Amino acid sequence: MSPPGPVLRVQGLAKRFGQTGVFEGVDLELPRGRFIALLGESGVGKSTLLNCLAGLDEPTAGRVELLGQDLAGLDEAARARLRRAHLGFVFQAFHVLPHLSVADNVALPLLLLGRDDPARVQEVLAEVGLLAVAQRLPEQLSGGQLQRVAIARALVHRPALLLADEPSGNLDPDTAERVLQALAAQVRRHGAACVMVTHSQAAAAHADAVYQLTPQGLRSVR
Numbered sequence: 001m002s003p004p005g006p007v008l009r010v011q012g013l014a015k016r017f018g019q020t021g022v023f024e025g026v027d028l029e030l031p032r033g034r035f036i037a038l039l040g041e042s043g044v045g046k047s048t049l050l051n052c053l054a055g056l057d058e059p060t061a062g063r064v065e066l067l068g069q070d071l072a073g074l075d076e077a078a079r080a081r082l083r084r085a086h087l088g089f090v091f092q093a094f095h096v097l098p099h100l101s102v103a104d105n106v107a108l109p110l111l112l113l114g115r116d117d118p119a120r121v122q123e124v125l126a127e128v129g130l131l132a133v134a135q136r137l138p139e140q141l142s143g144g145q146l147q148r149v150a151i152a153r154a155l156v157h158r159p160a161l162l163l164a165d166e167p168s169g170n171l172d173p174d175t176a177e178r179v180l181q182a183l184a185a186q187v188r189r190h191g192a193a194c195v196m197v198t199h200s201q202a203a204a205a206h207a208d209a210v211y212q213l214t215p216q217g218l219r220s221v222r
Contacts, residue, residue: 005068006031007160007193008053013062015048022048025217026062032160032191035184037204039221040213046197047092049213050163053195054089055079067160084112088154090164094146096138102149103134109157124152127182129175143170151179155186162186162194168203180206 006029014024022045030036040046051057053064055071064071067086071079083089088109096105107121125131128148138146147170154162164183168176184206187194196207204210210221 006065007034007067008195009063009065010053011063013049013052013064014060015045015052015057016060021215023213023215023217024061026213028195028211028218030161030193030195032193033188034209035187035194035207036196037207037210038195038197038213038218039199039204039210040197044213044215046213047165050089050165050195050197053161054083054087054163084109085157086160088157088159088162090150090154090162090167092165092169094150096146096149096153098138101135101137102130102141105138105149106152106156109153113157115157120156124156124182127155127185128152128179144172144175147171148175148179151182155182158186158190158192160192162192162196164194164196166198167196168198168200173202176200176203 008028008030010026010028013026015022026049038046048057052059066082069082074082103121103125106125110117110120122131125134128151130145130148130152133141133145147167151167162183167183168180171179180203183194186192196203198204211218212221
């Protein structure tokens with residue numbers, strides 16, 4: 001059972017590369033069931049911010065807590081265990097394994113947790129419209145289908161926090177609507193929280209709140 005309190009708490013987060021500032025003063029608190037979208041100009045650091053929230057990148061300053069645990073206080077092995085159990089990440093680059101079928105790629109988070117749940121794999125594949133291609137290899141899929149594999153894999157273990165980097169960027173409008181509805185349903189049905197980076201106003205419309213990331217922090221848009 002997850003501890004009480006927000007899924008994600010961010011205080012004073014900043015990131016610099018050498019003398020170049022990317023962003024600073026990012027404050028954010030996400031309770032269960034909250035779905036937010038982040039907009040921002042190219043190069044403002046939206047993907048970098050997601051990596052900091054996931055503990056994949058070290059912020060220059062500030063604090064990130066996932067389910068009450070300060071990521072800075074954990075070693076890399078402990079961070080990996082926390083991510084494995086409680087985080088789903090939709091990467092822009094998909095990161096599917098070419099030698100595994102669609103179903104086996106989606107099942108990976110469950111297998112890493114020692115869970116064998118073919119029914120859940122089938123359920124999430126149906127949610128994103130991939131059930132008919134479950135046994136195909138990634139090389140047999142379109143870019144949009146690969147995007148949906150990445151989304152299904154992020155959803156399959158019902159994580160407490162979803163981080164999605166342009167999840168509808170490679171999809172046609174009808175498919176984008178379908179997978180965004182699946183993301184929103186995951187958040188609301190299972191009490192997850194979601195941070196979605198997007199350039200799409202249509203995608204952002206699915207979120208409960210929209211923020212603009214600037215070098216000075218987050219600004220509420222709606």
